[in-house]
Amino acid sequence: MSAQIRRNITQPDLGNKIVVLLLGASGFIGGQLKTWLSKQPNVTLITPTREQVNFITPDWQQITAQLQGVDVVVNAIGIMSRQRQLLEQVHHTIPVKMAILAKRFHVKHWINLSALCAHPQHSVAFLSTKGQGDAQLMALADTGFRVSIARPSLVFGSGGASTAMFLGLAKLPVLILPDRGRYLIQPVHIDDVVQGLAALVLSTLVLNTNNNCDNTDRMGSELIAADTGLDNLQRSSDSEPDNKQAAEKVKRKSSNNPSNSQLINMTGSEVVSFAHYISALRIQRYQLAVPNIIPIPWWLAQMGLIMLSPISWLLSALTKGRITEAMLTTDSLRLLADGSIADNRDFIKLLGRKPLGYRQFCL
Structure with a gap:
Protein backbone atom coordinates (compact mmCIF):
# COMPACT_ATOMS: atom_id res chain seq x y z
CA MET A 1 0.00 0.00 0.00
CA SER A 2 1.10 3.62 -0.56
CA ALA A 3 3.52 4.86 2.06
CA GLN A 4 1.98 8.33 1.93
CA ILE A 5 -1.40 7.06 3.09
CA ARG A 6 -2.14 6.09 6.69
CA ARG A 7 -2.82 2.36 6.77
CA ASN A 8 -2.68 1.20 10.38
CA ILE A 9 -5.34 -1.44 10.93
CA THR A 10 -5.75 -2.31 14.59
CA GLN A 11 -5.63 -6.06 15.00
CA PRO A 12 -7.39 -7.70 17.95
CA ASP A 13 -4.75 -9.36 20.12
CA LEU A 14 -6.89 -12.34 21.02
CA GLY A 15 -4.40 -15.16 20.74
CA ASN A 16 -6.49 -17.04 18.18
CA LYS A 17 -6.38 -17.39 14.41
CA ILE A 18 -8.79 -17.53 11.53
CA VAL A 19 -8.67 -19.41 8.25
CA VAL A 20 -9.64 -17.21 5.31
CA LEU A 21 -10.66 -18.51 1.88
CA LEU A 22 -10.11 -15.70 -0.63
CA LEU A 23 -11.86 -16.11 -3.98
CA GLY A 24 -10.71 -13.92 -6.87
CA ALA A 25 -7.20 -13.35 -5.55
CA SER A 26 -5.91 -12.79 -9.09
CA GLY A 27 -8.14 -9.76 -9.61
CA PHE A 28 -7.43 -6.09 -8.95
CA ILE A 29 -8.99 -5.79 -5.48
CA GLY A 30 -8.55 -9.46 -4.57
CA GLY A 31 -4.85 -9.30 -5.38
CA GLN A 32 -4.29 -6.30 -3.13
CA LEU A 33 -6.22 -7.97 -0.32
CA LYS A 34 -4.20 -11.15 -0.77
CA THR A 35 -0.96 -9.21 -0.31
CA TRP A 36 -2.19 -7.65 2.91
CA LEU A 37 -3.74 -10.78 4.45
CA SER A 38 -0.71 -12.93 3.66
CA LYS A 39 1.35 -10.77 6.05
CA GLN A 40 -1.00 -11.10 9.02
CA PRO A 41 0.09 -13.51 11.80
CA ASN A 42 -3.50 -14.18 12.87
CA VAL A 43 -4.62 -15.21 9.38
CA THR A 44 -4.14 -18.49 7.56
CA LEU A 45 -4.86 -17.59 3.94
CA ILE A 46 -6.14 -19.99 1.27
CA THR A 47 -6.27 -18.79 -2.35
CA PRO A 48 -7.72 -21.54 -4.55
CA THR A 49 -6.96 -21.80 -8.25
CA ARG A 50 -9.63 -21.30 -10.90
CA GLU A 51 -9.72 -25.06 -11.35
CA GLN A 52 -10.54 -25.53 -7.67
CA VAL A 53 -13.23 -22.82 -7.49
CA ASN A 54 -14.71 -21.92 -10.86
CA PHE A 55 -17.99 -19.99 -10.94
CA ILE A 56 -18.48 -20.63 -14.67
CA THR A 57 -18.02 -24.42 -14.65
CA PRO A 58 -18.22 -25.28 -10.94
CA ASP A 59 -16.92 -28.57 -9.60
CA TRP A 60 -18.86 -28.95 -6.35
CA GLN A 61 -16.60 -31.66 -5.03
CA GLN A 62 -13.62 -29.32 -5.37
CA ILE A 63 -15.56 -26.41 -3.86
CA THR A 64 -16.68 -28.50 -0.89
CA ALA A 65 -13.09 -29.54 -0.23
CA GLN A 66 -11.99 -25.89 -0.16
CA LEU A 67 -14.57 -25.03 2.51
CA GLN A 68 -13.30 -27.54 5.06
CA GLY A 69 -12.04 -25.81 8.21
CA VAL A 70 -12.60 -22.28 6.88
CA ASP A 71 -13.77 -19.44 9.15
CA VAL A 72 -14.19 -16.65 6.60
CA VAL A 73 -14.94 -16.62 2.87
CA VAL A 74 -14.16 -13.45 0.92
CA ASN A 75 -15.77 -13.54 -2.51
CA ALA A 76 -13.96 -11.04 -4.74
CA ILE A 77 -15.00 -12.70 -8.00
CA GLY A 78 -16.76 -10.46 -10.50
CA ILE A 79 -16.95 -9.99 -14.25
CA MET A 80 -18.08 -7.47 -16.84
CA SER A 81 -19.88 -9.17 -19.71
CA ARG A 82 -22.50 -8.56 -22.38
CA GLN A 83 -24.06 -11.95 -21.55
CA ARG A 84 -26.71 -11.63 -18.84
CA GLN A 85 -26.82 -15.39 -18.24
CA LEU A 86 -23.10 -15.43 -17.48
CA LEU A 87 -23.43 -12.45 -15.12
CA GLU A 88 -26.33 -14.17 -13.37
CA GLN A 89 -24.29 -17.30 -12.80
CA VAL A 90 -21.10 -15.60 -11.58
CA HIS A 91 -22.70 -12.88 -9.43
CA HIS A 92 -25.80 -14.64 -8.14
CA THR A 93 -26.46 -18.34 -8.65
CA ILE A 94 -23.08 -19.91 -7.86
CA PRO A 95 -22.08 -17.62 -4.95
CA VAL A 96 -25.38 -18.28 -3.18
CA LYS A 97 -25.06 -22.04 -3.67
CA MET A 98 -21.52 -21.89 -2.33
CA ALA A 99 -22.64 -19.79 0.64
CA ILE A 100 -25.25 -22.42 1.51
CA LEU A 101 -22.49 -25.03 1.56
CA ALA A 102 -20.24 -22.69 3.54
CA LYS A 103 -22.92 -22.29 6.19
CA ARG A 104 -23.38 -26.04 6.34
CA PHE A 105 -19.64 -26.54 6.88
CA HIS A 106 -19.47 -24.09 9.80
CA VAL A 107 -18.05 -21.05 8.00
CA LYS A 108 -18.76 -18.10 10.29
CA HIS A 109 -18.51 -15.08 7.99
CA TRP A 110 -19.19 -14.53 4.28
CA ILE A 111 -17.83 -11.26 2.85
CA ASN A 112 -19.12 -10.44 -0.62
CA LEU A 113 -17.47 -7.83 -2.83
CA SER A 114 -20.35 -6.26 -4.73
CA ALA A 115 -20.71 -2.89 -6.48
CA LEU A 116 -22.17 0.48 -5.57
CA CYS A 117 -25.85 0.90 -6.52
CA ALA A 118 -26.35 -2.86 -7.00
CA HIS A 119 -30.07 -3.68 -6.81
CA PRO A 120 -32.13 -6.70 -7.94
CA GLN A 121 -34.32 -4.47 -10.13
CA HIS A 122 -31.57 -2.34 -11.69
CA SER A 123 -31.88 -1.89 -15.46
CA VAL A 124 -28.18 -2.71 -16.00
CA ALA A 125 -27.51 -6.46 -15.86
CA PHE A 126 -24.17 -6.09 -14.06
CA LEU A 127 -25.81 -4.33 -11.11
CA SER A 128 -29.06 -6.31 -11.08
CA THR A 129 -27.24 -9.65 -10.89
CA LYS A 130 -24.97 -8.29 -8.16
CA GLY A 131 -28.04 -7.05 -6.31
CA GLN A 132 -29.84 -10.39 -6.60
CA GLY A 133 -26.82 -12.20 -5.22
CA ASP A 134 -26.46 -9.73 -2.35
CA ALA A 135 -30.12 -10.07 -1.37
CA GLN A 136 -30.07 -13.86 -1.20
CA LEU A 137 -26.75 -13.93 0.63
CA MET A 138 -28.07 -11.55 3.29
CA ALA A 139 -31.15 -13.74 3.64
CA LEU A 140 -28.88 -16.58 4.77
CA ALA A 141 -27.51 -14.60 7.74
CA ASP A 142 -28.38 -15.74 11.25
CA THR A 143 -26.72 -15.99 14.66
CA GLY A 144 -24.21 -18.55 13.38
CA PHE A 145 -23.54 -17.15 9.92
CA ARG A 146 -22.58 -13.53 9.37
CA VAL A 147 -22.88 -11.88 5.95
CA SER A 148 -21.15 -8.62 4.98
CA ILE A 149 -21.74 -6.96 1.61
CA ALA A 150 -19.08 -4.45 0.48
CA ARG A 151 -20.10 -2.12 -2.34
CA PRO A 152 -17.21 0.01 -3.61
CA SER A 153 -17.63 2.94 -5.97
CA LEU A 154 -15.22 3.59 -8.85
CA VAL A 155 -11.92 2.35 -7.43
CA PHE A 156 -8.72 4.29 -8.10
CA GLY A 157 -5.45 2.39 -7.98
CA SER A 158 -2.57 1.05 -10.03
CA GLY A 159 -3.67 -2.01 -11.97
CA GLY A 160 -7.36 -1.15 -12.06
CA ALA A 161 -9.11 -1.22 -15.43
CA SER A 162 -11.22 1.88 -14.80
CA THR A 163 -8.17 3.76 -13.47
CA ALA A 164 -6.23 2.94 -16.63
CA MET A 165 -9.12 4.19 -18.73
CA PHE A 166 -9.47 7.43 -16.76
CA LEU A 167 -5.72 8.10 -16.91
CA GLY A 168 -5.85 7.48 -20.65
CA LEU A 169 -8.70 9.97 -21.04
CA TYR A 183 -22.72 13.17 -13.98
CA LEU A 184 -21.59 12.66 -10.39
CA ILE A 185 -19.17 10.06 -9.07
CA GLN A 186 -17.57 9.41 -5.66
CA PRO A 187 -14.30 7.58 -6.40
CA VAL A 188 -12.60 5.59 -3.66
CA HIS A 189 -8.92 4.68 -3.28
CA ILE A 190 -7.91 1.02 -3.52
CA ASP A 191 -6.08 1.28 -0.18
CA ASP A 192 -9.28 2.31 1.58
CA VAL A 193 -11.23 -0.54 0.00
CA VAL A 194 -8.58 -3.08 1.02
CA GLN A 195 -8.43 -1.68 4.55
CA GLY A 196 -12.21 -1.92 4.82
CA LEU A 197 -12.26 -5.52 3.63
CA ALA A 198 -9.36 -6.39 5.94
CA ALA A 199 -11.22 -4.86 8.88
CA LEU A 200 -14.23 -7.05 8.08
CA VAL A 201 -12.00 -10.13 7.96
CA LEU A 202 -10.29 -9.32 11.26
CA SER A 203 -13.61 -8.60 12.95
CA THR A 204 -14.20 -12.35 12.76
CA LEU A 205 -11.46 -12.75 15.37
CA VAL A 206 -13.69 -10.84 17.78
CA LEU A 207 -16.66 -12.92 16.67
CA ASN A 208 -14.77 -16.11 17.45
CA THR A 209 -13.95 -14.89 20.94
CA ASN A 210 -17.31 -13.40 21.91
CA ASN A 211 -19.55 -16.17 20.59
CA ASN A 212 -19.91 -19.78 21.60
CA CYS A 213 -18.90 -20.96 18.16
CA ASP A 214 -19.77 -24.60 18.70
CA ASN A 215 -23.36 -23.78 19.61
CA THR A 216 -23.94 -21.13 16.96
CA ASP A 217 -22.35 -23.24 14.25
CA ARG A 218 -24.51 -26.18 15.18
CA MET A 219 -27.60 -23.97 15.12
CA GLY A 220 -26.70 -22.59 11.69
CA SER A 221 -25.88 -25.96 10.15
CA GLU A 222 -29.03 -27.57 11.53
CA LEU A 223 -31.16 -24.74 10.19
CA ILE A 224 -29.72 -24.87 6.70
CA ALA A 225 -29.85 -28.66 6.66
CA ALA A 226 -33.52 -28.70 7.64
CA ASP A 227 -34.52 -25.96 5.25
CA THR A 228 -32.71 -27.17 2.13
CA GLY A 229 -33.10 -30.91 2.47
CA LEU A 230 -29.37 -31.32 3.00
CA ASP A 231 -29.79 -33.07 6.34
CA ASN A 232 -27.95 -36.16 5.13
CA LEU A 233 -24.36 -35.14 5.81
CA GLN A 234 -23.07 -38.03 3.73
CA ARG A 235 -24.77 -36.70 0.64
CA SER A 236 -22.54 -36.65 -2.44
CA SER A 237 -20.46 -33.48 -2.35
CA ASP A 238 -20.62 -32.89 -6.09
CA SER A 239 -24.35 -32.19 -6.04
CA GLU A 240 -25.53 -28.58 -6.18
CA PRO A 241 -27.58 -27.06 -3.32
CA ASP A 242 -30.89 -25.44 -4.25
CA ASN A 243 -30.13 -21.78 -3.58
CA LYS A 244 -33.56 -20.29 -4.36
CA GLN A 245 -35.48 -22.55 -1.99
CA ALA A 246 -32.82 -22.25 0.69
CA ALA A 247 -32.70 -18.47 0.62
CA GLU A 248 -36.48 -18.13 0.83
CA LYS A 249 -36.83 -20.56 3.72
CA VAL A 250 -33.86 -19.24 5.65
CA LYS A 251 -35.24 -15.74 5.23
CA ARG A 252 -38.52 -16.85 6.83
CA LYS A 253 -37.12 -19.01 9.62
CA SER A 254 -33.76 -17.59 10.63
CA SER A 255 -33.35 -15.16 13.49
CA ASN A 256 -32.60 -12.34 11.02
CA ASN A 257 -30.31 -10.74 13.58
CA PRO A 258 -29.49 -7.33 12.03
CA SER A 259 -26.03 -7.39 13.60
CA ASN A 260 -25.18 -10.50 11.57
CA SER A 261 -25.73 -8.93 8.17
CA GLN A 262 -24.45 -5.59 6.98
CA LEU A 263 -24.17 -3.61 3.77
CA ILE A 264 -21.34 -1.09 3.47
CA ASN A 265 -21.07 1.49 0.70
CA MET A 266 -17.36 2.06 0.12
CA THR A 267 -17.14 5.55 -1.34
CA GLY A 268 -14.58 8.32 -1.11
CA SER A 269 -15.02 11.48 0.93
CA GLY A 339 -24.24 8.53 -11.12
CA SER A 340 -22.20 6.60 -8.58
CA ILE A 341 -22.59 8.19 -5.14
CA ALA A 342 -23.77 6.97 -1.72
CA ASP A 343 -23.71 7.71 2.00
CA ASN A 344 -20.44 6.40 3.45
CA ARG A 345 -21.01 6.77 7.21
CA ASP A 346 -20.78 3.02 7.77
CA PHE A 347 -17.54 2.96 5.78
CA ILE A 348 -16.11 5.75 7.94
CA LYS A 349 -17.05 3.77 11.05
CA LEU A 350 -15.40 0.65 9.65
CA LEU A 351 -12.17 2.49 8.79
CA GLY A 352 -12.13 4.56 11.97
CA ARG A 353 -11.55 7.70 9.87
CA LYS A 354 -12.71 9.41 6.70
CA PRO A 355 -11.69 7.75 3.42
CA LEU A 356 -9.52 9.67 1.01
CA GLY A 357 -11.04 12.15 -1.41
CA TYR A 358 -10.12 12.29 -5.10
CA ARG A 359 -7.91 15.35 -4.59
CA GLN A 360 -5.73 13.33 -2.23
CA PHE A 361 -5.19 10.36 -4.52
CA CYS A 362 -4.84 12.30 -7.75
CA LEU A 363 -1.39 13.35 -6.56
Whole structure:
Protein backbone atom coordinates (compact mmCIF):
# COMPACT_ATOMS: atom_id res chain seq x y z
CA MET A 1 0.00 0.00 0.00
CA SER A 2 1.10 3.62 -0.56
CA ALA A 3 3.52 4.86 2.06
CA GLN A 4 1.98 8.33 1.93
CA ILE A 5 -1.40 7.06 3.09
CA ARG A 6 -2.14 6.09 6.69
CA ARG A 7 -2.82 2.36 6.77
CA ASN A 8 -2.68 1.20 10.38
CA ILE A 9 -5.34 -1.44 10.93
CA THR A 10 -5.75 -2.31 14.59
CA GLN A 11 -5.63 -6.06 15.00
CA PRO A 12 -7.39 -7.70 17.95
CA ASP A 13 -4.75 -9.36 20.12
CA LEU A 14 -6.89 -12.34 21.02
CA GLY A 15 -4.40 -15.16 20.74
CA ASN A 16 -6.49 -17.04 18.18
CA LYS A 17 -6.38 -17.39 14.41
CA ILE A 18 -8.79 -17.53 11.53
CA VAL A 19 -8.67 -19.41 8.25
CA VAL A 20 -9.64 -17.21 5.31
CA LEU A 21 -10.66 -18.51 1.88
CA LEU A 22 -10.11 -15.70 -0.63
CA LEU A 23 -11.86 -16.11 -3.98
CA GLY A 24 -10.71 -13.92 -6.87
CA ALA A 25 -7.20 -13.35 -5.55
CA SER A 26 -5.91 -12.79 -9.09
CA GLY A 27 -8.14 -9.76 -9.61
CA PHE A 28 -7.43 -6.09 -8.95
CA ILE A 29 -8.99 -5.79 -5.48
CA GLY A 30 -8.55 -9.46 -4.57
CA GLY A 31 -4.85 -9.30 -5.38
CA GLN A 32 -4.29 -6.30 -3.13
CA LEU A 33 -6.22 -7.97 -0.32
CA LYS A 34 -4.20 -11.15 -0.77
CA THR A 35 -0.96 -9.21 -0.31
CA TRP A 36 -2.19 -7.65 2.91
CA LEU A 37 -3.74 -10.78 4.45
CA SER A 38 -0.71 -12.93 3.66
CA LYS A 39 1.35 -10.77 6.05
CA GLN A 40 -1.00 -11.10 9.02
CA PRO A 41 0.09 -13.51 11.80
CA ASN A 42 -3.50 -14.18 12.87
CA VAL A 43 -4.62 -15.21 9.38
CA THR A 44 -4.14 -18.49 7.56
CA LEU A 45 -4.86 -17.59 3.94
CA ILE A 46 -6.14 -19.99 1.27
CA THR A 47 -6.27 -18.79 -2.35
CA PRO A 48 -7.72 -21.54 -4.55
CA THR A 49 -6.96 -21.80 -8.25
CA ARG A 50 -9.63 -21.30 -10.90
CA GLU A 51 -9.72 -25.06 -11.35
CA GLN A 52 -10.54 -25.53 -7.67
CA VAL A 53 -13.23 -22.82 -7.49
CA ASN A 54 -14.71 -21.92 -10.86
CA PHE A 55 -17.99 -19.99 -10.94
CA ILE A 56 -18.48 -20.63 -14.67
CA THR A 57 -18.02 -24.42 -14.65
CA PRO A 58 -18.22 -25.28 -10.94
CA ASP A 59 -16.92 -28.57 -9.60
CA TRP A 60 -18.86 -28.95 -6.35
CA GLN A 61 -16.60 -31.66 -5.03
CA GLN A 62 -13.62 -29.32 -5.37
CA ILE A 63 -15.56 -26.41 -3.86
CA THR A 64 -16.68 -28.50 -0.89
CA ALA A 65 -13.09 -29.54 -0.23
CA GLN A 66 -11.99 -25.89 -0.16
CA LEU A 67 -14.57 -25.03 2.51
CA GLN A 68 -13.30 -27.54 5.06
CA GLY A 69 -12.04 -25.81 8.21
CA VAL A 70 -12.60 -22.28 6.88
CA ASP A 71 -13.77 -19.44 9.15
CA VAL A 72 -14.19 -16.65 6.60
CA VAL A 73 -14.94 -16.62 2.87
CA VAL A 74 -14.16 -13.45 0.92
CA ASN A 75 -15.77 -13.54 -2.51
CA ALA A 76 -13.96 -11.04 -4.74
CA ILE A 77 -15.00 -12.70 -8.00
CA GLY A 78 -16.76 -10.46 -10.50
CA ILE A 79 -16.95 -9.99 -14.25
CA MET A 80 -18.08 -7.47 -16.84
CA SER A 81 -19.88 -9.17 -19.71
CA ARG A 82 -22.50 -8.56 -22.38
CA GLN A 83 -24.06 -11.95 -21.55
CA ARG A 84 -26.71 -11.63 -18.84
CA GLN A 85 -26.82 -15.39 -18.24
CA LEU A 86 -23.10 -15.43 -17.48
CA LEU A 87 -23.43 -12.45 -15.12
CA GLU A 88 -26.33 -14.17 -13.37
CA GLN A 89 -24.29 -17.30 -12.80
CA VAL A 90 -21.10 -15.60 -11.58
CA HIS A 91 -22.70 -12.88 -9.43
CA HIS A 92 -25.80 -14.64 -8.14
CA THR A 93 -26.46 -18.34 -8.65
CA ILE A 94 -23.08 -19.91 -7.86
CA PRO A 95 -22.08 -17.62 -4.95
CA VAL A 96 -25.38 -18.28 -3.18
CA LYS A 97 -25.06 -22.04 -3.67
CA MET A 98 -21.52 -21.89 -2.33
CA ALA A 99 -22.64 -19.79 0.64
CA ILE A 100 -25.25 -22.42 1.51
CA LEU A 101 -22.49 -25.03 1.56
CA ALA A 102 -20.24 -22.69 3.54
CA LYS A 103 -22.92 -22.29 6.19
CA ARG A 104 -23.38 -26.04 6.34
CA PHE A 105 -19.64 -26.54 6.88
CA HIS A 106 -19.47 -24.09 9.80
CA VAL A 107 -18.05 -21.05 8.00
CA LYS A 108 -18.76 -18.10 10.29
CA HIS A 109 -18.51 -15.08 7.99
CA TRP A 110 -19.19 -14.53 4.28
CA ILE A 111 -17.83 -11.26 2.85
CA ASN A 112 -19.12 -10.44 -0.62
CA LEU A 113 -17.47 -7.83 -2.83
CA SER A 114 -20.35 -6.26 -4.73
CA ALA A 115 -20.71 -2.89 -6.48
CA LEU A 116 -22.17 0.48 -5.57
CA CYS A 117 -25.85 0.90 -6.52
CA ALA A 118 -26.35 -2.86 -7.00
CA HIS A 119 -30.07 -3.68 -6.81
CA PRO A 120 -32.13 -6.70 -7.94
CA GLN A 121 -34.32 -4.47 -10.13
CA HIS A 122 -31.57 -2.34 -11.69
CA SER A 123 -31.88 -1.89 -15.46
CA VAL A 124 -28.18 -2.71 -16.00
CA ALA A 125 -27.51 -6.46 -15.86
CA PHE A 126 -24.17 -6.09 -14.06
CA LEU A 127 -25.81 -4.33 -11.11
CA SER A 128 -29.06 -6.31 -11.08
CA THR A 129 -27.24 -9.65 -10.89
CA LYS A 130 -24.97 -8.29 -8.16
CA GLY A 131 -28.04 -7.05 -6.31
CA GLN A 132 -29.84 -10.39 -6.60
CA GLY A 133 -26.82 -12.20 -5.22
CA ASP A 134 -26.46 -9.73 -2.35
CA ALA A 135 -30.12 -10.07 -1.37
CA GLN A 136 -30.07 -13.86 -1.20
CA LEU A 137 -26.75 -13.93 0.63
CA MET A 138 -28.07 -11.55 3.29
CA ALA A 139 -31.15 -13.74 3.64
CA LEU A 140 -28.88 -16.58 4.77
CA ALA A 141 -27.51 -14.60 7.74
CA ASP A 142 -28.38 -15.74 11.25
CA THR A 143 -26.72 -15.99 14.66
CA GLY A 144 -24.21 -18.55 13.38
CA PHE A 145 -23.54 -17.15 9.92
CA ARG A 146 -22.58 -13.53 9.37
CA VAL A 147 -22.88 -11.88 5.95
CA SER A 148 -21.15 -8.62 4.98
CA ILE A 149 -21.74 -6.96 1.61
CA ALA A 150 -19.08 -4.45 0.48
CA ARG A 151 -20.10 -2.12 -2.34
CA PRO A 152 -17.21 0.01 -3.61
CA SER A 153 -17.63 2.94 -5.97
CA LEU A 154 -15.22 3.59 -8.85
CA VAL A 155 -11.92 2.35 -7.43
CA PHE A 156 -8.72 4.29 -8.10
CA GLY A 157 -5.45 2.39 -7.98
CA SER A 158 -2.57 1.05 -10.03
CA GLY A 159 -3.67 -2.01 -11.97
CA GLY A 160 -7.36 -1.15 -12.06
CA ALA A 161 -9.11 -1.22 -15.43
CA SER A 162 -11.22 1.88 -14.80
CA THR A 163 -8.17 3.76 -13.47
CA ALA A 164 -6.23 2.94 -16.63
CA MET A 165 -9.12 4.19 -18.73
CA PHE A 166 -9.47 7.43 -16.76
CA LEU A 167 -5.72 8.10 -16.91
CA GLY A 168 -5.85 7.48 -20.65
CA LEU A 169 -8.70 9.97 -21.04
CA ALA A 170 -6.79 12.48 -18.90
CA LYS A 171 -4.04 12.63 -21.53
CA LEU A 172 -6.46 13.80 -24.22
CA PRO A 173 -6.65 17.57 -24.86
CA VAL A 174 -10.25 17.27 -26.04
CA LEU A 175 -13.04 15.17 -24.53
CA ILE A 176 -16.34 14.41 -26.23
CA LEU A 177 -18.80 13.82 -23.39
CA PRO A 178 -22.59 13.58 -23.15
CA ASP A 179 -24.07 16.33 -20.96
CA ARG A 180 -20.56 17.86 -20.68
CA GLY A 181 -19.60 15.10 -18.23
CA ARG A 182 -21.67 16.56 -15.40
CA TYR A 183 -22.72 13.17 -13.98
CA LEU A 184 -21.59 12.66 -10.39
CA ILE A 185 -19.17 10.06 -9.07
CA GLN A 186 -17.57 9.41 -5.66
CA PRO A 187 -14.30 7.58 -6.40
CA VAL A 188 -12.60 5.59 -3.66
CA HIS A 189 -8.92 4.68 -3.28
CA ILE A 190 -7.91 1.02 -3.52
CA ASP A 191 -6.08 1.28 -0.18
CA ASP A 192 -9.28 2.31 1.58
CA VAL A 193 -11.23 -0.54 0.00
CA VAL A 194 -8.58 -3.08 1.02
CA GLN A 195 -8.43 -1.68 4.55
CA GLY A 196 -12.21 -1.92 4.82
CA LEU A 197 -12.26 -5.52 3.63
CA ALA A 198 -9.36 -6.39 5.94
CA ALA A 199 -11.22 -4.86 8.88
CA LEU A 200 -14.23 -7.05 8.08
CA VAL A 201 -12.00 -10.13 7.96
CA LEU A 202 -10.29 -9.32 11.26
CA SER A 203 -13.61 -8.60 12.95
CA THR A 204 -14.20 -12.35 12.76
CA LEU A 205 -11.46 -12.75 15.37
CA VAL A 206 -13.69 -10.84 17.78
CA LEU A 207 -16.66 -12.92 16.67
CA ASN A 208 -14.77 -16.11 17.45
CA THR A 209 -13.95 -14.89 20.94
CA ASN A 210 -17.31 -13.40 21.91
CA ASN A 211 -19.55 -16.17 20.59
CA ASN A 212 -19.91 -19.78 21.60
CA CYS A 213 -18.90 -20.96 18.16
CA ASP A 214 -19.77 -24.60 18.70
CA ASN A 215 -23.36 -23.78 19.61
CA THR A 216 -23.94 -21.13 16.96
CA ASP A 217 -22.35 -23.24 14.25
CA ARG A 218 -24.51 -26.18 15.18
CA MET A 219 -27.60 -23.97 15.12
CA GLY A 220 -26.70 -22.59 11.69
CA SER A 221 -25.88 -25.96 10.15
CA GLU A 222 -29.03 -27.57 11.53
CA LEU A 223 -31.16 -24.74 10.19
CA ILE A 224 -29.72 -24.87 6.70
CA ALA A 225 -29.85 -28.66 6.66
CA ALA A 226 -33.52 -28.70 7.64
CA ASP A 227 -34.52 -25.96 5.25
CA THR A 228 -32.71 -27.17 2.13
CA GLY A 229 -33.10 -30.91 2.47
CA LEU A 230 -29.37 -31.32 3.00
CA ASP A 231 -29.79 -33.07 6.34
CA ASN A 232 -27.95 -36.16 5.13
CA LEU A 233 -24.36 -35.14 5.81
CA GLN A 234 -23.07 -38.03 3.73
CA ARG A 235 -24.77 -36.70 0.64
CA SER A 236 -22.54 -36.65 -2.44
CA SER A 237 -20.46 -33.48 -2.35
CA ASP A 238 -20.62 -32.89 -6.09
CA SER A 239 -24.35 -32.19 -6.04
CA GLU A 240 -25.53 -28.58 -6.18
CA PRO A 241 -27.58 -27.06 -3.32
CA ASP A 242 -30.89 -25.44 -4.25
CA ASN A 243 -30.13 -21.78 -3.58
CA LYS A 244 -33.56 -20.29 -4.36
CA GLN A 245 -35.48 -22.55 -1.99
CA ALA A 246 -32.82 -22.25 0.69
CA ALA A 247 -32.70 -18.47 0.62
CA GLU A 248 -36.48 -18.13 0.83
CA LYS A 249 -36.83 -20.56 3.72
CA VAL A 250 -33.86 -19.24 5.65
CA LYS A 251 -35.24 -15.74 5.23
CA ARG A 252 -38.52 -16.85 6.83
CA LYS A 253 -37.12 -19.01 9.62
CA SER A 254 -33.76 -17.59 10.63
CA SER A 255 -33.35 -15.16 13.49
CA ASN A 256 -32.60 -12.34 11.02
CA ASN A 257 -30.31 -10.74 13.58
CA PRO A 258 -29.49 -7.33 12.03
CA SER A 259 -26.03 -7.39 13.60
CA ASN A 260 -25.18 -10.50 11.57
CA SER A 261 -25.73 -8.93 8.17
CA GLN A 262 -24.45 -5.59 6.98
CA LEU A 263 -24.17 -3.61 3.77
CA ILE A 264 -21.34 -1.09 3.47
CA ASN A 265 -21.07 1.49 0.70
CA MET A 266 -17.36 2.06 0.12
CA THR A 267 -17.14 5.55 -1.34
CA GLY A 268 -14.58 8.32 -1.11
CA SER A 269 -15.02 11.48 0.93
CA GLU A 270 -15.72 13.75 -2.05
CA VAL A 271 -18.37 13.84 -4.76
CA VAL A 272 -17.19 15.18 -8.11
CA SER A 273 -18.43 15.38 -11.68
CA PHE A 274 -16.93 12.98 -14.21
CA ALA A 275 -15.47 15.85 -16.24
CA HIS A 276 -13.90 17.52 -13.19
CA TYR A 277 -12.39 14.19 -12.10
CA ILE A 278 -10.71 13.69 -15.47
CA SER A 279 -9.50 17.29 -15.39
CA ALA A 280 -8.02 16.80 -11.91
CA LEU A 281 -6.17 13.70 -13.09
CA ARG A 282 -4.89 15.59 -16.13
CA ILE A 283 -3.65 18.57 -14.11
CA GLN A 284 -2.17 16.75 -11.12
CA ARG A 285 -0.82 13.64 -12.85
CA TYR A 286 0.46 15.13 -16.08
CA GLN A 287 0.69 18.88 -15.32
CA LEU A 288 -1.43 19.60 -18.38
CA ALA A 289 -4.07 22.27 -18.97
CA VAL A 290 -7.76 21.68 -18.43
CA PRO A 291 -9.14 19.74 -21.43
CA ASN A 292 -11.64 21.20 -23.84
CA ILE A 293 -15.00 19.46 -23.56
CA ILE A 294 -17.29 19.03 -26.55
CA PRO A 295 -20.83 18.19 -25.37
CA ILE A 296 -22.98 15.72 -27.26
CA PRO A 297 -26.52 14.46 -26.55
CA TRP A 298 -26.97 11.10 -24.83
CA TRP A 299 -28.68 9.55 -27.83
CA LEU A 300 -25.67 10.33 -30.02
CA ALA A 301 -23.28 8.80 -27.47
CA GLN A 302 -25.42 5.66 -27.34
CA MET A 303 -25.52 5.42 -31.12
CA GLY A 304 -21.74 5.79 -31.26
CA LEU A 305 -21.22 2.93 -28.81
CA ILE A 306 -23.61 0.72 -30.76
CA MET A 307 -21.66 1.42 -33.95
CA LEU A 308 -18.35 0.71 -32.19
CA SER A 309 -19.60 -2.58 -30.76
CA PRO A 310 -18.45 -4.80 -33.69
CA ILE A 311 -14.86 -3.50 -33.39
CA SER A 312 -14.69 -3.08 -29.61
CA TRP A 313 -12.22 -5.97 -29.47
CA LEU A 314 -9.88 -4.02 -31.77
CA LEU A 315 -10.07 -0.89 -29.62
CA SER A 316 -9.29 -3.00 -26.56
CA ALA A 317 -6.25 -4.46 -28.31
CA LEU A 318 -5.04 -1.04 -29.52
CA THR A 319 -5.24 0.38 -25.99
CA LYS A 320 -3.57 -2.75 -24.54
CA GLY A 321 -6.62 -3.51 -22.43
CA ARG A 322 -6.87 -0.05 -20.87
CA ILE A 323 -10.28 0.18 -22.50
CA THR A 324 -12.02 -3.18 -22.33
CA GLU A 325 -14.84 -4.41 -24.56
CA ALA A 326 -17.23 -4.33 -21.60
CA MET A 327 -16.56 -0.60 -21.13
CA LEU A 328 -17.71 0.17 -24.66
CA THR A 329 -21.38 -0.62 -24.07
CA THR A 330 -24.57 1.36 -23.60
CA ASP A 331 -24.80 -0.20 -20.13
CA SER A 332 -21.54 1.48 -19.14
CA LEU A 333 -22.91 4.78 -20.42
CA ARG A 334 -26.11 4.27 -18.44
CA LEU A 335 -24.09 3.66 -15.27
CA LEU A 336 -22.38 7.02 -15.75
CA ALA A 337 -25.69 8.75 -16.38
CA ASP A 338 -27.18 7.31 -13.18
CA GLY A 339 -24.24 8.53 -11.12
CA SER A 340 -22.20 6.60 -8.58
CA ILE A 341 -22.59 8.19 -5.14
CA ALA A 342 -23.77 6.97 -1.72
CA ASP A 343 -23.71 7.71 2.00
CA ASN A 344 -20.44 6.40 3.45
CA ARG A 345 -21.01 6.77 7.21
CA ASP A 346 -20.78 3.02 7.77
CA PHE A 347 -17.54 2.96 5.78
CA ILE A 348 -16.11 5.75 7.94
CA LYS A 349 -17.05 3.77 11.05
CA LEU A 350 -15.40 0.65 9.65
CA LEU A 351 -12.17 2.49 8.79
CA GLY A 352 -12.13 4.56 11.97
CA ARG A 353 -11.55 7.70 9.87
CA LYS A 354 -12.71 9.41 6.70
CA PRO A 355 -11.69 7.75 3.42
CA LEU A 356 -9.52 9.67 1.01
CA GLY A 357 -11.04 12.15 -1.41
CA TYR A 358 -10.12 12.29 -5.10
CA ARG A 359 -7.91 15.35 -4.59
CA GLN A 360 -5.73 13.33 -2.23
CA PHE A 361 -5.19 10.36 -4.52
CA CYS A 362 -4.84 12.30 -7.75
CA LEU A 363 -1.39 13.35 -6.56
